Amino acid sequence: MVVLxxxxxxxxxxSILLFIVTYLVYFERKISAWIQDRIGPNRVGPYGLLQSPADVLKLFFKEDIVPSAAxxxxxxxxxxxxxxxxxxxYAVIPFGPDIEIFGQKVRLIVADVDVGILFILAFASIGVYGLTLSGWASNNKYSLLGGLRSSAQMISYELSMGISVVGVLILAGSLRIYDIINSQQGWMWNAFIQPIGFITFVVAAFAETNRLPFDLPEAEPExxxxxxxxxxxxKFAMFFLAEYANMIIASCLITTLYLGGWHLPFIDSATLSYGLMPLISVMIFVAKVLFLLFFFIWxxxxxxxFRYDQLMNLGWKVMLPLSLLNLMWVALLVYFFKI
Amino acid sequence: MAVKKRKKDLHFFERIYLVEIIKGLLLTLKHLFKPKFTLQYPEEKIEQAPSYRGRPVLVMDNGKERCVACGLCSRVCPALAIQVQASETEDEKERYPVLFEINMLRCIFCGFCEEVCPEEAIVMSKDYELVFTRYDDAIFGKDKLLVPVEKLKDRLEFVRTQMRK
Structure with a gap:
């Protein structure tokens, strides 16, 4: 049982991650089509719902080309x-409060690590190696430029991301994600308490996931x-999968750090029956994550x-001071109001 | 790097991007719910205007072609796509084409054949779906070219009024 x-x-x-990624690609294509007054994929299966499985299948059957100079x-x-x-x-992100199954207390998290946030930041940094090494190993000037850009971008934005997170950690007093979520009950969402930190974190999350205003590492036109x-x-499919998985993780992170996790101001755990509460909590969490995913695509x-110099200017001259400002704001809040 | 002067200085809210970004997001959100332009092609098709030049067809009047096999279309055709072989008939028009072939791989849809035809016997139709799997299929004989006059009314009308023949 302990292992099971x-x-x-x-x-x-x-399996949930892979499922969401598959349909995230589908919705990305659908939403992009709708925004451009088009219809989007609708040929494979009803409403094109089998488009993503078809794409995956196609990638399976493609030839795996490795450049001879690589x-x-x-x-x-x-x-x-x-x-x-x-x-x-994904292991350290919780998606609901504790539940009881067959008399056993189960936490809805794979690994409840004491240093959850640190773990995520550390792993996000390792993720850069994937991009940089792929750029270098391909022995192609475009790939190399993309890889270099990704490492420069990650270094610049990880800084402001980390400092924004410090604001959250000061308020929660813990690195454990459970404690961070539980410190945001009611209206105490970090997004309201430290709006500047919220904005800097969201922008940095976009940069970390290489999503569009900051997708310089892949920048198709250049x-x-x-x-x-x-x-x-x-191999391409793996990069693709990783990009979308990163997007989901970024959404989960924003939800847990700033949008109160599974807490909603109007829903009080006391008024609901005990059995129903975990289900509703999970649904609230998923709804927030889905909204953020939509926001990413939107x-x-x-x-x-951004242009490359604009990106660097924004990262070092705007985001970093702003996140420091937020840190001071939170420190003052804690000093004077003892939140 | 030299600082360039802008034509119009941005004010504070434009310079912090956020307001402008929200404006842009609202614009795209509006488009998300707008009706779509896409035409679901194989199921839905555009009704072409009479001025549309689709594949050339022979006009069939009372079950027979109008063509008198004068060979002008074949003469004028810049792509040399039309082949006509004339023969005699008991009808009033005295001549008719035994063989009338248009090579649809050569045809460039210029409409010269229609313009030159003295009998209004060859006109451009609205048919644009031409797919062949073999070269032989691309050579259209009389069986494929003959179309009843009722189906070509608006094109004939267009030829008479707009092209002032």
Whole structure:
């Protein structure tokens, strides 16, 4: 039983992740189409719902091309790093309060780590290696530029991201994600208490996930495909999967750190029956995450890409001071109001 | 880097991006719910205007072609796509084409054949779906070219009024 429950959790978490990623791609295409007054995929299956499985199948059957000048081992290693990192970050994200199954208390999290936030930040940093190594190993100038850009971008934005998170940690007094969520009951959402930190974190999350206003590592018009120019078949699929998995993780993180996790101001745990509460909590959490995912896609099809110097200016001259300002604001709040 | 002067200085709210970004997001959100332009092609098709130049067809009047096999269309055709072989008939028009073939791989849809035809016997139709799997299929004989006059009314009307023949 001790082994079975974590294994079951891992299986459920990974299958849910893969399922959401598959349909996230579908909805990305649908929403982009709707925003551009088009209809979007609607040929494979009813409403095009089988489009993503068809795409995956197609990628399975594609030839796996490795450029002859590439560093073969690293070239194969890079997508694995990207995907492994993206998936293992999932382990420390809780998606509901404790529940009881067959008299056993089960936490809706794969690994309840004391240093949850640190774990996520550390793994997000490892994720850069996937992109940078793929850019370098492909032995292609466009890939290399994409990889270099991704590392520069990650370094610049991880800083402001980390400092924004410190604000949250001061208020929660713990690195454990459960404690952070429970410190945001009622109206005490961090998004309301520290709006500047919220904005800097969201912007940094966009940069970390390489989503559109900051998708310089792949910047199709300039760099062909960026770091994954020389990838095909399942290796490309792994990068693709990692990108969307990162998006889900970023949404989960924003929800847990700033939007109160599964807490909603109007829903009080006292008024609801005990059995129903976990279900509603999970639904609230999922709804918030889904909204954020929609927001990610929505932003992608609304805002043009930053230029490289603008990106660096924004990262170092705007985001960093702003996140420091937020840190001071939170420190003052704690000092004077003892929240 | 030299600082360039803008034509119009941005004010504070424009410079912090956020307000402008929200404006842009609202614009795209509006489009999310707008009716779509896409035409579901194989199921839905556009009704072409009479001025549309689809594949050339022979006009069939009372079960027979109007064509008198003068060979002008074949002469004028810049792509050399039309082949006509004339023969005699008991009808009033005295001549008719035994063989009338248009090679649809050569045809460039210029409409010269229609313009030059003295009998209004060859006109451009609205048919644009031409798919062949073999070269032989692309050579349209009389069986494929003959179309009853009722179906070509608006094109004939267009030819008479707009092209002032």
């Amino acid at each position: 429950i974590p294994l079951a959790k891992i299986a459920i978490a990974i 560093t073969k081992f690293v070239h194969s290693l890079a997508p694995v790093i990207s995907l492994t990192v993206a998936m293992s970050t 760099l062909v495909g960026g770091y994954h120019t020389e990838y095909s078949s399942l 932003v992608r099809w609304s805002i043009p890409r």
